Structure formats: C-alpha cells, structure tokens
Amino acid sequence: MPVMTYLEAIKDGIRHEMRRDPNVFVIGEDVGGYGGAFKVTQGLIDEFGEDRVMDTPLAETGFVGAAIGAAYMGFRPVVEMQFIDFIACAFNQITNMAAKSHYRWGQQCPLVIRGPSGGGVSGGPYHSQSPESYFVHTAGLKVVMPATAADAKGLIIASIRDNNPVIYLEHKFLYRRVKDDVPGGEFVVPLGKARLAREGRHISVITWGAMVHTALDAAGQLEKDGVSLEIIDLRSLVPWDKEMVLASVKKTGKVIVLHEAPHTGGFGGEVSSYITEHAFSWLDGPVRRISALDTPAPYSPPLEQAYLPQAHDIVRVSRELAAF
Amino acid sequence: MAISKQEKKELYRLMALNRAIEERLTILYRQGKVVGGLYRSLGQEATSVGAAYALRDGDYIGAMIRNLGSLIVRGVKPREVMLQYMARKEGPTGGRDCNLHMGDMSRGIVACISMLGDLIPVMAGVGLALKKRNQRNVAMTFIGDGGASTGAFHEGLIMAAAMEVPLVLIVENNGYAYSTPTSKQFKTKDLLVRAQAYGIEAAQVDGNDIEAVVETARAGCEYARKTWKPYYIEAMTFRMKGHAEHDDASYVPKSLMDKWRVKDPIINYEKKLLKAKVLTQAEVDAIHKEIQSALDLEVDAALNSSFPDPAAVGDRVYA
Numbered sequence: 114m115p116v117m118t119y120l121e122a123i124k125d126g127i128r129h130e131m132r133r134d135p136n137v138f139v140i141g142e143d144v145g146g147y148g149g150a151f152k153v154t155q156g157l158i159d160e161f162g163e164d165r166v167m168d169t170p171l172a173e174t175g176f177v178g179a180a181i182g183a184a185y186m187g188f189r190p191v192v193e194m195q196f197i198d199f200i201a202c203a204f205n206q207i208t209n210m211a212a213k214s215h216y217r218w219g220q221q222c223p224l225v226i227r228g229p230s231g232g233g234v235s236g237g238p239y240h241s242q243s244p245e246s247y248f249v250h251t252a253g254l255k256v257v258m259p260a261t262a263a264d265a266k267g268l269i270i271a272s273i274r275d276n277n278p279v280i281y282l283e284h285k286f287l288y289r290r291v292k293d294d295v296p297g298g299e300f301v302v303p304l305g306k307a308r309l310a311r312e313g314r315h316i317s318v319i320t321w322g323a324m325v326h327t328a329l330d331a332a333g334q335l336e337k338d339g340v341s342l343e344i345i346d347l348r349s350l351v352p353w354d355k356e357m358v359l360a361s362v363k364k365t366g367k368v369i370v371l372h373e374a375p376h377t378g379g380f381g382g383e384v385s386s387y388i389t390e391h392a393f394s395w396l397d398g399p400v401r402r403i404s405a406l407d408t409p410a411p412y413s414p415p416l417e418q419a420y421l422p423q424a425h426d427i428v429r430v431s432r433e434l435a436a437f
Numbered sequence: 438m439a440i441s442k443q444e445k446k447e448l449y450r451l452m453a454l455n456r457a458i459e460e461r462l463t464i465l466y467r468q469g470k471v472v473g474g475l476y477r478s479l480g481q482e483a484t485s486v487g488a489a490y491a492l493r494d495g496d497y498i499g500a501m502i503r504n505l506g507s508l509i510v511r512g513v514k515p516r517e518v519m520l521q522y523m524a525r526k527e528g529p530t531g532g533r534d535c536n537l538h539m540g541d542m543s544r545g546i547v548a549c550i551s552m553l554g555d556l557i558p559v560m561a562g563v564g565l566a567l568k569k570r571n572q573r574n575v576a577m578t579f580i581g582d583g584g585a586s587t588g589a590f591h592e593g594l595i596m597a598a599a600m601e602v603p604l605v606l607i608v609e610n611n612g613y614a615y616s617t618p619t620s621k622q623f624k625t626k627d628l629l630v631r632a633q634a635y636g637i638e639a640a641q642v643d644g645n646d647i648e649a650v651v652e653t654a655r656a657g658c659e660y661a662r663k664t665w666k667p668y669y670i671e672a673m674t675f676r677m678k679g680h681a682e683h684d685d686a687s688y689v690p691k692s693l694m695d696k697w698r699v700k701d702p703i704i705n706y707e708k709k710l711l712k713a714k715v716l717t718q719a720e721v722d723a724i725h726k727e728i729q730s731a732l733d734l735e736v737d738a739a740l741n742s743s744f745p746d747p748a749a750v751g752d753r754v755y756a
Contacts (some may be wrong), residue, residue: 169599170599178555178557179558179565180562182558182566182576185559186542210555218539218540218548220542253754
C-alpha cells in the first residue's frame with residue numbers, strides 16, 4: 114500500500130474522481146498552474162487542462178454560486194477555499210442556496226467545498242478557524258473532517274460522489290505532518306461511519322480532525338498512570354456515527370468530547386447532549402468538553418497554545434474523570 | 438427578427454394573463470388563502486414577459502419574485518402558481534417554499550432565494566455548464582435596482598465576464614427598493630454603467646414597451662449564444678404597487694405614480710394593437726374572457742386541493 118501525506122491523499126482522491134467522472138471539476142483561487150496555496154491541486158491542470166481546473170477571481174460568493182449553478186446542471190464541482198476562513202464570504206450561497214435546494218424544489222446539488230481549516234501554525238484570526246458548527250447547524254449540508262491520510266482520500270471520494278453539498282474541512286496542520294498507508298485507486302470511506310482510533314477501557318474520547326492526534330498523544334501519557342483512553346474519530350459530523358459513540362460510552366461510562374473549535378455552540382455540545390439523552394444510565398461521571406476558548410484564534414504562539422486544546426488539558430481532565 | 442402579428446397577439450395575452458393571475462392572488466391574499474407575502478409585478482409585466490419571450494428551447498431562466506410573467510412564458514401553469522401561493526401539497530414545492538420560489542430543471546427553471554443577487558452567480562454557473570457542454574443556449578436572470586447593490590450582483594457579473602459565459606441579466610430599474618428610491622441607492626445616472634465597468638456588452642430599454650423589450654432581449658440572447666459572453670439589459674420601468682401587498686407604497690409621491698400610470702404596458706399595448714388593427718376590440722374582449730374563465734377553474738381547483746401532510750415535514754432534506 115502506498116504511503117502518502119494527508120495532502121497527497123486528498124489530491125489522489127480528487128484525481129481519481131476526475132479520471133472516473135468527466136463531470137468533476139476543480140474551481141477556486143490559484144488552483145490551476147500555481148496548484149493552490151498549499152499545493153493540494155498541484156499538477157491536476159497538467160492532466161485535466163484549465164477547463165477542469167479553473168482559476169477564479171477573488172469572489173467567493175461568485176465562484177461558489179457558479180459551482181452551484183453547474184451542480185444543478187449535473188456537474189460535480191470541487192471548490193477550493195484558499196483558507197477555510199474565507200468560506201464566510203460565501204456563507205449565503207452555501208447555507209441558503211445550496212443547502213436548501215433539495216428540500217425546497219427537489220433539486221440536488223452535488224458540490225464539495227473544501228479547504229484548509231484549523232490552527233497550530235500561527236495563522237492568526239483569519240487563517241486558523243474551525244468553522245464546522247456554522248454548517249452543522251444548517252439542514253441540507255454534510256460536514257466532513259478527516260484525521261488520517263487514508264480517510265482524507267476515502268472521504269473526499271465519498272464527498273464528491275455524494276448528491277448533496279458537502280463541506281470538507283481538511284486540517285492544514287496535518288497536510289505534511291500526517292503520513293500513512295493509503296490504498297491506491299478506488300477507495301471510499303462512507304460518510305457517517307466513525308473510526309476507532311484507539312481502543313481503551315476507561316474513558317471514551319469523542320473527537321475529530323487534528324484533535325484525534327492530540328488525543329492519541331494524551332492517551333500515551335496516561336497509559337503509564339493506568340488510565341486507558343478509547344478514542345473515536347467521528348470523521349464526519351453530518352451525518353455522525355451515534356451507534357459507535359453510544360457503544361463506546363456504554364463500555365467505558367466516562368466521556369470527553371474534544372474539539373478544536375471554540376466552546377460555546379460547538380458540536381461537542383450536541384454530542385454531549387445526545388449522550389446524556391440516550392446513555393444517561395450508563396454514565397459514571399459528567400460528560401466533559403474540551404475545546405478552544407471562546408475567543409478569536411490568536412496569532413502569537415503562546416496565545417495560540419493557550420487558545421487551542423493541548424494534550425495536557427486532556428491528561429488533566431482524564432485524571433479528574435478517572436477519579437470521579 | 439421582426440415580431441410577427443401572431444407573436445404580438447400572444448405577447449398581449451401573456452401580459453394580460455400575468456396581471457390577471459396577480460389580481461386573483463390579491464383577492465386570495467385578502468381572503469387569507471394566500472398565507473405568505475404577495476409580490477406584484479403591476480406595471481412591470483412587459484419586462485418579465487418580453488425578456489423571457491426571447492428564450493428558446495434549451496435556454497434556462499432564473500426568475501425573481503416579480504417575474505411571474507417570465508415563468509408563464511416558460512411554461513409554468515396558473516394552477517402551479519395558485520397551489521404554490523396557497524401552500525398546497527400538489528404545488529411545485531409541496532408547500533415547502535413560497536411565492537415564486539419554484540424551480541424545475543427539466544423545464545430550464547432555476548428557483549430563486551430571498552437574498553437578492555445570489556441567483557446571478559448561480560446562473561453564470563448554469564451558463565458555464567452550457568459552455569462546457571458546447572450547448573448554444575443562454576442562462577437568463579433578473580435583478581432589481583435594489584438587488585443591484587448586493588455583493589452577489591457584482592461578483593456574479595465579475596464571474597460571468599471572467600469565465601465568458603452566456604448569462605443574460607435583466608436589470609429591472611423600477612424606481613424603488615422597498616421604500617428606498619434609487620436616488621438614495623446610487624449616484625450614477627443609471628445602472629448601465631455597472632455593466633460597462635466589467636466590460637460586459639449592455640443596452641438600455643424602455644421596460645414598459647413590450648416589443649422593445651423582446652427585440653433587445655433577442656439581440657442580447659443572440660449575442661450570448663454566439664460569443665459565450667454575458668449580456669446586460671437595463672429595463673426602465675416602475676413598480677406600481679408596494680414592495681408586497683401589505684405595503685401601500687404611501688412613500689411614493691403621487692405625481693410619480695401618475696407619471697408612470699399613463700405608461701401602463703398593457704393598456705398602451707392594447708391601444709397600439711387596436712390602432713394597428715393587429716387586434717379587434719372583440720378579440721381583446723375574448724382574450725380577457727377566456728383568461729377569466731380559465732382562472733375561475735384554476736382557483737377552484739387550487740382551493741379544493743390538500744395541504745401537505747405534516748408527517749412529510751422532514752422529507753427531502755437530503756438527496
């Protein structure tokens with residue numbers, strides 16, 4: 114099995130779909146000859162030409178809208194946001210045009226909007242955000258957040274094949290840091306199926322995106338204390354794998370929900386609430402949430418470290434829960 | 438291509454039907470049968486009907502809320518409009534959305550949303566798809582003077598110009614954005630300059646003169662089909678009602694209403710066709726009688742139709 118970086122795996126998935134289906138095309142800022150700000154689409158223009166790897170003006174509403182129109186016509190556009198923070202500029206097209214078209218008039222909108230999200234690279238307030246909650250709250254959208262290279266490929270392929278608008282949030286910190294075995298050729302990871310990232314006995318950690326790796330760090334540190342974390346990587350938030358989460362909670366009785374987005378209104382609140390509604394009698398302690406702070410994402414490294422959840426936060430909360 | 442005698446009769450009938458449907462809807466609105474807002478196109482019928490009349494098989498249209506006339510031209514039936522406004526199960530959206538928010542790609546109709554301007558980039562994308570398929574058709578949509586202030590309007594034009602796609606945009610300059618006159622919206626003489634700013638070919642037309650609208654729209658569509666480039670038409674017209682039926686438009690000076698009342702597109706066209714002997718008074722009367730008796734049946738059928746089953750509320754969120 115080939116070893117790929119997370120970034121290469123995304124490209125491999127897009128390339129696979131572009132070869133398979135002539136209706137798939139890439140559109141966004143600097144995605145053509147330049148290959149995208151992070152080089153996710155590098156080389157695609159050589160194989161597929163500028164009609165299928167389209168550079169656009171700096172007009173997020175404009176090119177997301179154009180992608181929606183093409184999707185209504187039967188194409189399957191893959192839109193790149195140069196940084197996911199700029200998805201805010203196209204918010205109306207996504208949440209009011211694309212998300213609602215099937216409900217309103219029965220028109221499917223097979224569209225992927227992907228881009229680098231997340232912090233840890235001193236990107237500052239506008240190059241670091243984790244915007245999943247905005248989109249999770251809009252019926253009609255799907256939201257995907259891969260943590261491994263294999264999932265990055267399998268989930269981008271599933272997202273492109275999905276007949277709904279999918280927000281695919283790739284994590285920029287993982288682009289070149291995460292490297293693993295990725296099946297070549299056809300490889301689909303279905304949306305809505307979580308991954309057991311680590312089997313454990315005492316505490317279930319429900320998380321997604323880059324925080325899966327932070328949780329794994331913490332789990333290694335806790336092992337010597339005799340606290341065993343079970344880590345579930347949700348992979349997608351809409352739909353999300355309630356069955357796997359409940360099964361884990363019923364096994365361990367203790368839960369941490371961990372995410373990189375800010376605390377209030379974060380998807381962790383939804384997961385936590387679902388667990389208390391559906392597995393209350395199995396719980397042996399409060400469902401704990403670990404998240405970023407309720408502040409904008411700061412620039413300076415000490416501030417950003419204070420803002421983002423760290424492995425030591427997970428270690429501390431795990432010890433408190435273990436002792437509960 | 439000159440407008441034939443037969444086409445002139447048809448244009449008159451379509452405008453009369455547009456107005457008659459809205460008049461029925463106004464009654465139904467006051468009776469509480471239309472449960473949401475009602476947006477009239479009184480005084481603007483020539484723009485909607487005339488622009489859409491330039492379209493051919495395989496063309497696409499994105500109508501806005503005052504473009505009932507354009508939907509009728511493209512095959513939407515009065516029954517569908519009644520069912521939609523009355524929120525019925527058998528309506529085009531099954532009661533999920535209101536007024537003219539309806540679409541059907543099999544008939545080349547893209548549904549609008551309430552946020553103005555956002556259909557422009559979407560229709561540019563429809564044009565992009567046509568170009569990708571090497572299909573010589575156009576994607577037409579509308580915007581008012583109000584919606585021309587949105588970012589989506591400008592980004593849509595920028596995209597259409599940059600991608601070189603056959604978008605035909607009809608800008609209906611109807612004097613007011615809700616209660617705000619154009620004098621408080623922009624300081625240019627007109628909205629034609631906005632097309633010129635983006636290097637888009639454009640024309641201005643008397644939006645109350647149906648034949649002028651048809652001819653201008655035909656020329657614009659022909660240009661877009663031939664060149665794969667967008668075309669922009671500013672139609673000068675006036676909104677003779679409030680923003681919606683709840684609004685009495687008392688903020689519009691009476692002198693302005695009077696000035697435009699004499700420019701009524703249907704009354705004037707009727708006079709013109711009678712004078713030119715394209716229509717006789719008997720034919721005019723017959724057209725109206727036929728419309729009214731057809732609408733009697735449509736209204737009854739819609740009133741007797743079912744509301745959606747509440748159990749269906751969660752259906753169809755995802756494809």
